Amino acid sequence: MRSSKRYFALLFLLFALAFAGVNQTNYVQAKETTQKICLYLGQKITLADLPEGEVVLSKEHVVEVSANKVVTTIGAGTVMISVKTKAETVDYAEIEVKKNEILSDLSFNRQSFTAHPLGGGSFQLPIPQFESMTCVWQARTPETATVTQEGIITPVRAGFAEFFVTVTDSYGGVYSFVLGVEILQPQFTIQKQNLAKGCQTTLLLESVAGNPVVYQTRDTSIVSIVSYNQAGVVVKAKKVGSTTVVAQVDGVQTECVITVTNPKIKKAYGFYQKKKKLAVKVTGLNAESRPLFRSSDVKVAVVTASGKVTTKKYGSAVISCEVDGKTINYYLAVSTKTAVRAMRYGYKQIGKKKYSQARRMDKNYYDCSSFVYRTYRAVGRYLVCKTSWAPVAADIGHYYVRKGKRIKAKKNYSEKKMRPGDLICFGGSKAKKNGRYKRIYHIAIYIGNGKTMESSSTYNNVVIRDRGVFKKSEIPVVVRP
Numbered sequence: 001m002r003s004s005k006r007y008f009a010l011l012f013l014l015f016a017l018a019f020a021g022v023n024q025t026n027y028v029q030a031k032e033t034t035q036k037i038c039l040y041l042g043q044k045i046t047l048a049d050l051p052e053g054e055v056v057l058s059k060e061h062v063v064e065v066s067a068n069k070v071v072t073t074i075g076a077g078t079v080m081i082s083v084k085t086k087a088e089t090v091d092y093a094e095i096e097v098k099k100n101e102i103l104s105d106l107s108f109n110r111q112s113f114t115a116h117p118l119g120g121g122s123f124q125l126p127i128p129q130f131e132s133m134t135c136v137w138q139a140r141t142p143e144t145a146t147v148t149q150e151g152i153i154t155p156v157r158a159g160f161a162e163f164f165v166t167v168t169d170s171y172g173g174v175y176s177f178v179l180g181v182e183i184l185q186p187q188f189t190i191q192k193q194n195l196a197k198g199c200q201t202t203l204l205l206e207s208v209a210g211n212p213v214v215y216q217t218r219d220t221s222i223v224s225i226v227s228y229n230q231a232g233v234v235v236k237a238k239k240v241g242s243t244t245v246v247a248q249v250d251g252v253q254t255e256c257v258i259t260v261t262n263p264k265i266k267k268a269y270g271f272y273q274k275k276k277k278l279a280v281k282v283t284g285l286n287a288e289s290r291p292l293f294r295s296s297d298v299k300v301a302v303v304t305a306s307g308k309v310t311t312k313k314y315g316s317a318v319i320s321c322e323v324d325g326k327t328i329n330y331y332l333a334v335s336t337k338t339a340v341r342a343m344r345y346g347y348k349q350i351g352k353k354k355y356s357q358a359r360r361m362d363k364n365y366y367d368c369s370s371f372v373y374r375t376y377r378a379v380g381r382y383l384v385c386k387t388s389w390a391p392v393a394a395d396i397g398h399y400y401v402r403k404g405k406r407i408k409a410k411k412n413y414s415e416k417k418m419r420p421g422d423l424i425c426f427g428g429s430k431a432k433k434n435g436r437y438k439r440i441y442h443i444a445i446y447i448g449n450g451k452t453m454e455s456s457s458t459y460n461n462v463v464i465r466d467r468g469v470f471k472k473s474e475i476p477v478v479v480r481p
Contacts, residue, residue, distance in 0.1 A: 042173025119251025158185035196326035316448025339421025
């Protein structure tokens with residue numbers, strides 16, 4: 001009896017193990033059926049062996065699964081397709097959806113566009129071609145460029161052209177792009193310009209595709225080419241007249257007309273009292289010239305846009321006129337009536353009288369001190385004393401120092417303290433010993449703006465010199481007669 005019970009118990013155990021083994025085997029087989037499938041965006045497949053049950057997706061927006069087991073790709077990514085039965089959920093397939101990377105990168109914008117010259121004829125954009133790929137073209141700006149269904153683009157005018165392209169690949173994936181092309185029309189940035197004789201200017205080119213440029217002037221005696229590159233050309237005005245500068249590039253020709261003028265101010269220096277009105281007249285212009293006037297010191301003199309000046313206080317200023325690429329300066333000095341008359345007289349002697357110490361009092365000769373003395377004498381002011389023979393520079397300086405007419409300076413003589421018409425004595429400790437007061441060896445009339453009027457042995461004539469900074473070490477005395 002015991003044997004019989006053991007037999008039935010053993011038999012029950014075997015049956016239990018057998019049924020347990022069947023269930024485990026079925027689950028393992030289901031796991032082993034999981035597939036890895038790679039698809040392109042737009043591609044469709046049918047899963048014929050997909051088990052019956054509720055389809056579960058691990059991620060949305062990658063694929064769609066229809067009731068008839070058709071999988072449609074709708075976005076890039078990886079998704080697990082599982083089937084949920086009454087007993088359990090079984091993983092069926094892992095699907096990776098990829099984009100067509102070449103087509104996906106086929107995109108242009110205004111920062112990365114193609115350029116093509118207007119004169120270069122029709123062309124085709126460098127779009128890669130694939131087997132079984134179809135393209136549908138549409139010109140979004142047909143007024144700038146047209147396109148055929150073969151992708152042949154024909155420029156119409158300069159500007160930015162846009163094209164809408166729809167590409168369908170062999171998997172059924174559809175890609176849409178907006179492609180940009182800049183249609184270039186090379187031209188000078190300006191087509192007409194005045195240029196003063198002797199001046200240079202740069203004519204810039206715009207909208208050039210990068211091809212070689214050929215420049216020329218139609219009359220090289222009026223305007224010549226100095227240098228050039230792809231970006232433009234430097235030209236120089238040689239004589240009064242008009243000519244055309246030509247650039248040939250990208251199948252077209254562009255021109256700029258240059259008119260050469262000769263702006264001048266008849267007299268570069270003017271001497272006036274306070275509260276006087278005058279006009280700075282510039283000659284040698286044409287109807288296209290646009291002079292611009294400025295004053296270097298509006299406290300001394302102001303100027304209008306048309307060149308009308310009003311003097312305000314003692315001092316000096318530069319009235320500058322910018323016109324046709326040239327700057328012309330009018331040096332203005334404002335002082336007392338006597339000083340103004342003396343400077344005007346001296347100005348008339350420039351370039352007309354020779355330098356000579358031996359003949360310093362002769363009609364056509366001066367040395368430095370006789371020029372200063374005779375200039376002031378001509379307007380009724382005698383320096384030092386009323387005499388027919390001019391005192392030397394050191395005596396003039398020493399006399400007015402004793403009279404308390406010295407302009408003081410700590411380091412350098414300031415033009416703010418000096419007045420046009422003052423007398424500058426050159427000498428000082430660095431000058432050679434000559435037995436005279438402060439070693440003074442030379443004298444000149446200060447006319448403002450850092451300049452002097454003097455009879456110079458160096459130039460053998462009466463001249464205007466730019467003295468720059470008036471250093472005390474070189475100028476021991478400045479006096480006001």
